[in-house]
Amino acid sequence: MITVEHLTKRYGNHPAVDNVSFSCEPGTVTGFLGPNGAGKSTTMRMICGLTPPTAGTATVSGVPYRRLGNPGRHVGVLLDASAQHAGRTGREVLSLAALTMGVDTREVPRTLDRVGLNATAAKRRVRAYSLGMRQRLGLALALLGDPAVLILDEPANGLDPEGIFWMRGLLRDFADRGGTVLLSSHLLREVEAVADHLVVIGGGRVVAQGDKAELLAATGTLVRALDPAALDLVLKRAGLAGTKTTDGGVVVQAGAEIIGRAAADAGLVLLELRPAGSGGLEQMFLTLTAGDSVKEAVR
Amino acid sequence: MTAVLENTPQLEQASTRPVPIGRLTMIELRKLADTRAGLWLLIVIAFATAATSAIMIGWAPDEEQTFQGFFEFGLLPSAVLLPVLGILSMTGEWSQRTALTTFTLVPARGRVIAAKLIAGVLIAIASTAAALALSAVANLLGAAFGGDGSWSIDGSVIWQGVALQVIFVLMGIGFGALLLNTPLAIVAFFAVPMVWSILGGTIKALKTAAEWIDINTTTTAMSEPAMTSGEWARVAVSAAVWVVVPLALGVWRVLRREVS
Numbered sequence: 049m050i051t052v053e054h055l056t057k058r059y060g061n062h063p064a065v066d067n068v069s070f071s072c073e074p075g076t077v078t079g080f081l082g083p084n085g086a087g088k089s090t091t092m093r094m095i096c097g098l099t100p101p102t103a104g105t106a107t108v109s110g111v112p113y114r115r116l117g118n119p120g121r122h123v124g125v126l127l128d129a130s131a132q133h134a135g136r137t138g139r140e141v142l143s144l145a146a147l148t149m150g151v152d153t154r155e156v157p158r159t160l161d162r163v164g165l166n167a168t169a170a171k172r173r174v175r176a177y178s179l180g181m182r183q184r185l186g187l188a189l190a191l192l193g194d195p196a197v198l199i200l201d202e203p204a205n206g207l208d209p210e211g212i213f214w215m216r217g218l219l220r221d222f223a224d225r226g227g228t229v230l231l232s233s234h235l236l237r238e239v240e241a242v243a244d245h246l247v248v249i250g251g252g253r254v255v256a257q258g259d260k261a262e263l264l265a266a267t268g269t270l271v272r273a274l275d276p277a278a279l280d281l282v283l284k285r286a287g288l289a290g291t292k293t294t295d296g297g298v299v300v301q302a303g304a305e306i307i308g309r310a311a312a313d314a315g316l317v318l319l320e321l322r323p324a325g326s327g328g329l330e331q332m333f334l335t336l337t338a339g340d341s342v343k344e345a346v347r
Numbered sequence: 348m349t350a351v352l353e354n355t356p357q358l359e360q361a362s363t364r365p366v367p368i369g370r371l372t373m374i375e376l377r378k379l380a381d382t383r384a385g386l387w388l389l390i391v392i393a394f395a396t397a398a399t400s401a402i403m404i405g406w407a408p409d410e411e412q413t414f415q416g417f418f419e420f421g422l423l424p425s426a427v428l429l430p431v432l433g434i435l436s437m438t439g440e441w442s443q444r445t446a447l448t449t450f451t452l453v454p455a456r457g458r459v460i461a462a463k464l465i466a467g468v469l470i471a472i473a474s475t476a477a478a479l480a481l482s483a484v485a486n487l488l489g490a491a492f493g494g495d496g497s498w499s500i501d502g503s504v505i506w507q508g509v510a511l512q513v514i515f516v517l518m519g520i521g522f523g524a525l526l527l528n529t530p531l532a533i534v535a536f537f538a539v540p541m542v543w544s545i546l547g548g549t550i551k552a553l554k555t556a557a558e559w560i561d562i563n564t565t566t567t568a569m570s571e572p573a574m575t576s577g578e579w580a581r582v583a584v585s586a587a588v589w590v591v592v593p594l595a596l597g598v599w600r601v602l603r604r605e606v607s
Contacts, residue, residue, distance in 0.1 A: 093607060096451055098450060098451065098605065099605045099607065115454075116454065117362070118361060118363070118452075119362060119451070122359065122362035125451045127447055127451070128607075131443075131447040132448070133439065140381050145448065148366060148371070148452045189448065
């Protein structure tokens with residue numbers, strides 16, 4: 049269980065993370081979503097005691113991370129797969145961690161095998177690893193201490209589709225056995241497939257959070273008309289705010305009936321009128337976080 | 348901690364008990380040699396130490412070829428190169444970004460730093476012992492080639508040698524912790540005291556200060572037997588400036604720095 053309360057981090061005047069609160073329950077996977085630079089990594093580093101927060105608290109199973117004497121036995125953490133000594137072999141990286149945690153070093157080859165790194169890969173230096181292999185090594189590092197909680201920052205980065213599929217199964221299984229998973233990503237689709245809960249962050253603030261099914265249900269209605277310009281006009285006249293999707297549709301925060309009536313009154317031909325679902329969430333995601341990537345480039 | 352445990356029964360004891368410092372020290376010692384840079388540095392030190400003996404057997408006057416003579420010269424390579432290992436021990440965590448894993452597994456950063464310092468002291472002692480063993484072999488060989496071969500050694504030379512190694516390794520760790528950047532720390536470690544030596548040697552007003560603060564000068568006495576208390580005082584003052592100050596500032600920096 050992870051509890052984050054009013055977590056805030058300011059760098060000078062710039063709030064990287066602004067009053068973020070959420071919790072992750074045992075037996076669930078929480079997807080932590082946001083574009084690059086939204087504050088996901090900073091939040092996760094604060095949870096793990098690596099970055100001191102400006103305000104707020106974070107606890108893992110009721111205890112601040114830094115109060116855990118040997119956290120590896122309770123929390124598996126993967127924050128940055130490329131943060132490994134290039135000159136060490138994969139096996140050596142895990143052996144050092146096993147020694148630190150007091151885990152039997154015989155677990156090392158077993159764990160490497162579990163994440164799909166064979167004996168040859170284990171003997172190679174991390175310098176020679178692809179990003180996907182580094183992610184697998186990082187995941188092995190997180191799993192080594194047989195933890196009850198997993199905190200993973202963009203673990204699917206660099207994995208091939210087969211690898212992403214495998215990782216989803218692993219996380220699902222971990223949660224189904226009572227584990228708590230916090231998993232960040234900047235790709236909605238990636239998280240959607242495995243998460244039970246979603247926390248969406250943009251510009252350092254939580255912009256939406258809750259049960260995945262509820263969030264997907266509450267994302268409005270997708271409507272597409274033969275004449276998009278006329279639809280715009282009708283929606284504007286009816287006072288319905290909408291955001292355009294890339295394929296010419298509009299996501300409206302209203303029920304299908306209201307939109308349907310407005311269209312019928314105007315004699316408009318509709319091609320599509322349905323709950324927006326994940327497409328709507330993606331639309332919301334893009335809208336809420338619009339402009340952030342520009343800011344990131346400037347920062 | 349009991350209060351915490353009562354509130355959170357799901358926390359296993361294995362995760363709340365701090366990692367023992369002995370275990371951390373063993374890990375830090377292992378980390379000194381498990382990368383190519385560290386391993387080669389140790390190999391180079393071993394070869395250079397052997398080379399000092401070879402040089403003495405080949406070119407030094409026969410009467411200088413004693414156990415003590417070999418030992419005093421043999422300490423030179425490790426005195427110069429072991430501090431680099433100390434620097435790498437600190438800076439490697441940041442330049443290779445392993446600090447992220449290290450401090451995630453051991454959030455009590457002070458314990459990791461303590462383990463690094465203990466590991467540094469142990470490797471300094473071990474290298475002095477190795478130099479001693481090598482000197483014994485060299486003395487046997489030297490005697491066979493007509494060297495003096497005397498086995499008498501002043502006890503003070505041995506433990507002053509240990510102290511010398513320890514001082515320089517800790518100075519390396521201090522510079523590493525202060526700068527947290529490998530090339531910068533190595534250059535600063537060698538260049539800054541040298542620049543100070545040159546300034547102290549050329550500027551008259553600095554002469555007295557230099558006698559006390561120039562660590563390269565004050566530690567020269569450590570390779571001669573039976574140091575005087577005055578010489579020890581100078582070593583202590585210069586070590587305070589070059590070892591204690593960088594270490595204190597460096598530890599403060601590492602404890603507070605954000606890891607990313």
